[in-house]
Amino acid sequence: MNNVAGFKCVDCGREHHVDEVEYVCVSCGGNLDVVYDYDLICSRLTKSSLAADPTLTMWRYRALLPINSSSETPPLTVGWTPIYDCPAVARRLGLKQLWIKDDGRNPTGSFKDRPSALAVVKAREAGARIVTTASSGNAGSALAGICASIGMESIIFVPALAPPAKIAQLLIYGSTVVLVEGSYDQAYDLCLDASKKFGWYQRSTGYNPFTREGKKTAALEIAEQLNWDVPDKVIVPVGDGNIISGLWKGFNDLYRIGFIEKLPKMIGAQSQNASAIVDASATDGILQDQPAHTVADSINVGKPRDATMAVRAIRESGGCGVKVTDEEIIQSIPRLARETGVFVEPGAAASYAALVKGVESGTIASEDRVLLMLTGNGLKDVETARQAAGEPIQVAPVIDLSELESRIVDARNAQKM
């Protein structure tokens, strides 16, 4: 990874040589940011070299990733997820343009396949036999699935109240699953302690400096898929803050190497029941830990692990945070599905809820070209979505067709209300 110049602590600013650190700042314990040698990258990567590259996964951006040139990447195809233009929704909301990027199409059903795939490459580079992470669900299943694809062992720490489908997914992939009777934040602390003691490779968000780099690949894709003309505003669900900081990193990488001429504003979407980063970015930028209890498990984080960089992404970009209610999140799932054909999990739906609220409040203006980052597949948490989905008609196998017709008409009218 000679494209990496070093690491820089996001808190104290100290710079570290590549070989000097493993995870966090040796001075203050702060998270690290990977610093690149952009001149070298420019000599290796051009728009036309990219256009000629048939690799349609996150690895098409290898020149911008902190991995060794000889490192094998896992076989599951991660990234290069579709972007859909949604003219009808844009029209209804009075927006110039709206796109959605569906990262639920990744192999384990979420955006988290990106950072987990990168972390697994780093784990192999480090000679690790076991990889661990704390997870509210998606990061864990991503790590579990990608580890399974290469025969590496994984141990996943999740809060006991994670959705059953997510816990099942971990077990099915063969992970050793530790359900922690507490919050994600408590699962995180226990996972960290255990990995330090037992020497497992630690993938947890924030502490591992590479997850942000995996996550930035979505921004690289957004820019390239939109022909290097980035959206004005990108709305991102925020839990630990690592996705929004990752996307911001990606856009900045492209700006630095001259692939894009402007940067989007980053808009963080949080539930009002777990809003630490939105609150910090709206005030003095200082994080106040707070209890978290949103139905959107993927963003149910009271003590965000990448807060500094998330707040920086929102502020530097000239964006803002938007808080939505859990009710708005749940209602957004069928609305988005019915308008676009894309079914997302609650965490992802927060970005749509924030869009609607942002339009209402004027934060998002009619001349804006907006992209919603959809971070997880709806099949990850059907139970929650079900609450806002309406009811089927139930009939006997033999029924008078006129009666069937009138029941169908009633059901369709009820749905339209």
Added chain:
Amino acid sequence: MNNVAGFKCVDCGREHHVDEVEYVCVSCGGNLDVVYDYDLICSRLTKSSLAADPTLTMWRYRALLPINSSSETPPLTVGWTPIYDCPAVARRLGLKQLWIKDDGRNPTGSFKDRPSALAVVKAREAGARIVTTASSGNAGSALAGICASIGMESIIFVPALAPPAKIAQLLIYGSTVVLVEGSYDQAYDLCLDASKKFGWYQRSTGYNPFTREGKKTAALEIAEQLNWDVPDKVIVPVGDGNIISGLWKGFNDLYRIGFIEKLPKMIGAQSQNASAIVDASATDGILQDQPAHTVADSINVGKPRDATMAVRAIRESGGCGVKVTDEEIIQSIPRLARETGVFVEPGAAASYAALVKGVESGTIASEDRVLLMLTGNGLKDVETARQAAGEPIQVAPVIDLSELESRIVDARNAQKM
């Protein structure tokens, strides 16, 4: 669709002009097969024209599909799903080569996005406002999602015992859902009666002659993704029989236009609790309806609607049917997930179970290059998979690390047993 020469009844053999029929044979009511003008197709499609085509969805094979040249296709990206080479599994089973094709990566999580996308194009060509289908779950959610993406109404008939996640998915996409208190076969008959009376566009498998054409795109992809060197054997889960007949159609199309030089043997995988097509293909080829009660809902079909062509695919290709137990299906889910990183639903896992059984019985030989068609995402039915997934460790947020370690060691040993 001037590439279509006409339709041919799969039962009585009568040929029909394109404008003469809508769904089934006007003489005997049998299913229809689309007959192509291969000379015209050859003049339009070459391997190099395909190689230069940037379209990476099922629509890259438009020249081989029965749609009008001016027809718009739905925006969701269907098809061009990944094929993974699985050398470790091949080695363990003593096979020359094993690939899996993961169609759970389609937009609504199953293979059925292919036929439903094509049916929606045909519905629009016919000027329909409402599309209907009977479904054991996946065909319905595919139709519901694709209809949502273009603002078309859908009415879906499903057996009341379909997995709750599949029913929820339909409602979330905004379909009107009719739960029929009976089998898939009864839901099918009611859906057919209703569509005839109310003039809805009918997508149901078998009755609609175009679903097979949508399904064949997976075979076209398999051949192209493997550089036109097709597998010796393709193992396909069989319910209505329309997927196996679709794949066989696709391989034959390619053979007819000279893109491939040999045809694979088609192996149908069924549960022994719903084995009408395997039974028919092993005896006189005549279908005997039988009760169906397999845990693999996607292939829980007692009265298969494309039986003639499915049996023909197995017999003409020199393949065979393989029956597996429900227990083998359920156990196959974590095995496949742990060996490949791909989590599939029970119906899809039947192909892996049939592979293992075929190797044991000698039906699949060591020199065979085999591909498993994986037809649905595991997140579609987590409950069933959960039965074979093992148990997590549950701990308090504060725990002695040595105790944690010993519990992790125990769990990992238990998993290996």
